[in-house]
Ligand code: SF4
């Protein structure tokens with residue numbers, strides 16, 4: 130899921146200080162799990178804005194904020210509230226925020242969160258980055274652990290000289306990706322494979338931005 | 350063929366030292382160090398923004414080393430340049446007459462003085478070795494033909510005291526397969542343990558230079574043990590440093606280095622040594638003399 134964290138509230142209020150009537154748009158997926166865009170956070174921000182003398186004309190948690198058409202359909206019921214608003218605060222990720230930008234080309238749209246990474250939830254509201262969406266997955270060659278993401282240098286062929294007692298030179302809080310990969314490959318009897326394969330440099334043209342994918346098959 | 354490569358091939362016990370380019374254009378001290386070391390060591394490594402601290406580029410200083418009549422080893426990390434920049438600098442080095450290159454991934458930018466920099470790591474050490482091999486054979490990384498190829502003698506680094514060691518040795522093998530012909534190691538302080546490492550390394554057709562960092566005090570030894578990955582100073586050396594007292598500490602550190610170097614040479618454990626003096630370049634000839642190399 131997309132991991133988000135709340136922007137500093139003071140900063141947020143400063144960003145939107147020129148507006149009076151707000152509509153708050155959350156998301157029931159990642160942002161809810163991150164505690165940044167669920168019902169509770171919408172209520173919280175509503176109170177904060179009202180305490181500043183602002184009006185909140187409506188608040189809604191979209192099913193999937195990054196799904197542009199679905200969100201558009203869901204928001205039909207808020208036609209009136211939206212007509213009265215001059216600023217929409219989107220409480221999901223940067224993708225959700227830009228759904229709103231696309232849907233409301235004449236209204237100011239502000240993000241309430243910082244979008245951070247694609248993450249796994251390891252415990253309640255604890256997230257780890259495990260995939261950088263490089264566009265060309267090599268997990269099949271690295272024991273299922275992603276060195277592009279788990280190694281701060283994205284090294285593809287074994288540990289650098291910075292491994293200290295299995296930890297990364299960058300921080301003792303990071304387990305060395307290549308020690309993890311090696312251990313796992315060893316468990317799977319793949320040490321010989323590790324030694325014998327040299328992975329070529331990645332083809333970064335697979336991740337040139339902005340990326341686009343048309344996955345639907347055209348009906349003839 | 351580079352004179353460094355010739356020295357290694359001749360079977361002589363080779364010594365390399367290091368030049369650390371300064372931060373800024375004041376190069377007087379550096380030039381003094383180069384003059385001091387030339388003719389005594391077989392080659393001088395020029396570090397590449399060592400520890401991710403921004404300084405004069407390695408390429409420019411290598412050229413200066415050449416002009417002063419010494420043999421440079423261009424250290425090249427993958428931290429600051431993408432594959433285009435690396436290859437372009439390699440071609441540049443070649444036409445300037447720089448014939449040795451040491452391929453490294455490089456310390457992370459977080460270790461240095463520009464922590465907000467974007468780390469590049471478009472390629473890493475093993476892939477950089479392959480790039481050099483390609484350039485030597487007239488092809489760039491994309492397979493395009495070069496108008497004139499390079500003639501580098503390329504090497505890499507290895508950490509004999511890495512913990513864990515197994516994956517490090519796996520990478521060592523990959524570096525050899527990728528074309529590394531010589532290795533300079535992280536600092537070692539335990540000759541017996543290093544001998545075990547060499548028993549493994551000797552299975553490969555490469556030259557190995559053992560790394561040395563001079564101990565200045567027992568405190569420094571403890572610092573290395575606690576903070577520097579891949580360095581382990583045995584307790585008996587720390588005790589020896591302690592026993593020497595403050596006055597004699599540096600002298601003792603140099604004696605230890607000289608004693609170890611002498612042993613490596615006499616017992617033919619490796620092909621040479623790489624002395625990283627880190628600001629004490631004037632001590633390198635003294636250690637060499639103590640070790641019977643001058
Ligand atoms: S290699 Fe890593 S970053 Fe690329 S797709 Fe696979 S998991 Fe994601």
Ligand code: SF4
Pocket residue numbers: 279280281282283284287288289290291292293296297298299304305306307308
């Ligand atoms: S210590 Fe391990 S995880 Fe950290 S940069 Fe080196 S190889 Fe990558």
